[in-house]
Amino acid sequence: MDYLEYLEDLDIHGFDVEEFLREEQQGERERLERELERIEELLSEREEIHLNSVSELESKLDWYVERLEDLYRGIGGAPEEEKQRLKSRIEEFYSELRKEKRNQWRDKIELEAELREIERSLEEIESESISELF
Numbered sequence: 381m382d383y384l385e386y387l388e389d390l391d392i393h394g395f396d397v398e399e400f401l402r403e404e405q406q407g408e409r410e411r412l413e414r415e416l417e418r419i420e421e422l423l424s425e426r427e428e429i430h431l432n433s434v435s436e437l438e439s440k441l442d443w444y445v446e447r448l449e450d451l452y453r454g455i456g457g458a459p460e461e462e463k464q465r466l467k468s469r470i471e472e473f474y475s476e477l478r479k480e481k482r483n484q485w486r487d488k489i490e491l492e493a494e495l496r497e498i499e500r501s502l503e504e505i506e507s508e509s510i511s512e513l514f
Contacts (some may be wrong), residue, residue: 383385396423401449405505405508408505409502409505409506411503412498412501412505413502415498416498416502419491419495419498420495423488423491423492423495424489426484426487426491427484427488429440430481430484432478433480434477434480434481435502436512437473437476437480438474438477441470441474441477444466444469444473445470447466448466448467448470450462450468451463488494
């Protein structure tokens with residue numbers, strides 16, 4: 381008995397292989413589409429988190445820069461140690477901003493790679509026909 385005869389024999393017993401494969405294919409398509417939506421949501425959420433983090437860091441950075449400018453203008457007459465402390469904090473914020481941007485870039489690249497992989501899988505499912513499986 382060859383494979384097609386076997387499949388025909390299964391159909392006789394009430395099991396429709398083609399319908400089963402269509403349903404499985406549809407289920408996989410739906411799963412991939414949900415995964416695609418999830419990743420798109422993650423991209424959006426991560427972008428929002430990144431923007432909030434950058435905004436917060438920039439706000440703090442601005443505050444320290446203003447304090448340092450005030451010290452250099454002679455307002456407050458702070459000692460040199462205070463100026464150095466503020467400069468150090470400013471450098472830390474610049475470093476944190478660079479780190480945040482780098483992390484966001486990496487995260488985005490990883491999610492976009494995952495997105496492309498799912499899109500490829502969806503394209504494969506769309507291009508496959510049930511008859512090709514036989």
